[in-house]
Amino acid sequence: MSGTRSPSPKGPVTEAIIVAHGQPLDPQAGEDQLSALAERIAHVLPGWTIRSATLAAPGILEQQLDTFTGVPYVLPVFMADGWFTKKALPDRLGDRKVHQLSPLGTFPGLPHQSFKLLKQEAEQRGWCFNSCDIMIAAHGSETGPAAAECALYFARRLQRLTPFKKKIRTGFLAQDPFLARVARFSTPRTLLLPFLAGTGPHLTVDIPQELEEGRFQGVLLPSIGEAAFVPGLIAQSLKNAWRRTYGFDPMDRSRLAVSFSPPPVSSIEGQTRDGVEANTIDKAARYSAAPAGSRFVTMLQKIKAAVRNRCSWPWATRRKDGVNAPQRV
Known part of the structure; x- marks a missing residue:
């Protein structure tokens, strides 16, 4: 039986328990081995409470589950997704509300x-x-x-x-x-x-x-x-499960978007003279409020200079109305 709180929590405490088969002939030896693994997992999961229990030790799993204050994650340290993970473990969990994850042997990594x-x-x-x-x-x-x-x-x-x-x-x-x-x-x-x-x-x-x-x-x-990589694999599986539970999408780009309101086009110096220039000015207006240090700053400066100098882009030497556009000098 083991309960390990990882140091330096960074947020709300999240609870998990790793469960293994253990050693029926020597239950305490199996408990000690799994407890050591729980400590290694807690070391790479700041803010988590990691506990451990084996099925071979009578009553230990139930005691550990009763100490949780929320809905814990149950990670089976088994190499197969068979009878133990689909029958024996669920029977021991009973009616308790938990998140049971896939066993170690099925991890993609x-x-x-x-x-x-x-x-x-x-x-x-x-x-x-x-x-x-x-x-x-x-x-x-x-x-x-x-x-x-x-x-x-x-x-x-x-x-x-x-x-x-x-x-x-x-x-x-x-x-x-x-x-x-x-x-x-x-x-x-x-x-x-x-x-x-x-x-x-x-x-x-x-x-x-x-x-x-x-x-x-x-x-x-x-x-x-x-193996030395096992605690890291288990820790990553627990973090992924937490993200799925709370709807966190690491690929959601809106989390990284910079919020700003572009200035009106009328605030830009100068008057719009034709469609090509109007389109260029409109683009400059949309990006003129880019944050300092942005990699777009240099590009925006060039756009504004092109508008002021009324020079055309290299690929647009003739306007749609047939009038030759001014060439870059």
């Missing part, structure tokens, strides 16, 4: 960040990334296809980022193709990335046993959930 992580791992070992093989270790499921589908989709997205779109093999712990079978295709330069949300018996016991059975020759990396 996850494949790209994982690709950069794999490249860094290869460079640290002095290997050329093009010569490395990549394997994914995932949990899978015996009861439904969602877990395998999310892992395979992640592998396909990752494959598109690799040079020459090299094949990425995926092995599972709970379904075919099993990891022990896939591990037989490994080489000394194989990087195995566990598609798991954290550490636990799957990472410390189950995967090593499968790799030993398959005579794995490569390098077993930490799970994706332990």
Whole structure:
């Protein structure tokens, strides 16, 4: 159980809770790991209250939800959008009003960040990334296809980022193709990335046993959930959810528009002599009140000078009435 308030709030406090499966055999260990992740997320989210709870710890999730004063965001730290996120977690949430977000394993930025992580791992070992093989270790499921589908989709997205779109093999712990079978295709330069949300018996016991059975020759990396980029990804997901909730559109240009009232055309010195000049003067009037330091200031000065000197634009040397326009000197 964890509740972390990020320092230096910049606005109204926003509340969120990250939820993971945890470790049924050692619930406190799972709580401690998730609490550490909550602290890292709070560090990059000023003004937010970030809490954590695992499903394996009895009653902890309900206790944390009861401490919120508003409508919290619930972010599942799961790698698949399956039974746990669609059935187990909603049942635990009950009738409480919350905003449940998509799980970590479905984040659009996850494949790209994982690709950069794999490249860094290869460079640290002095290997050329093009010569490395990549394997994914995932949990899978015996009861439904969602877990395998999310892992395979992640592998396909990752494959598109690799040079020459090299094949990425995926092995599972709970379904075919099993990891022990896939591990037989490994080489000394194989990087195995566990598609798991954290550490636990799957990472410390189950995967090593499968790799030993398959005579794995490569390098077993930490799970994706332990990567340094994960707190930033979760923080960005929470901020995006907040913007959608309150109708904030970051692409709305009206927020950046400068409000000013243009002066009337009659206030401009000189009299309008023809249609071409009138159009030019009208444009100058609309932009004459541009804010100081604007990049349009120089252009407006040139327009006004052209009006005063009655010189034509380079592309308009003849008027519509057939009379030659004065040439630029």
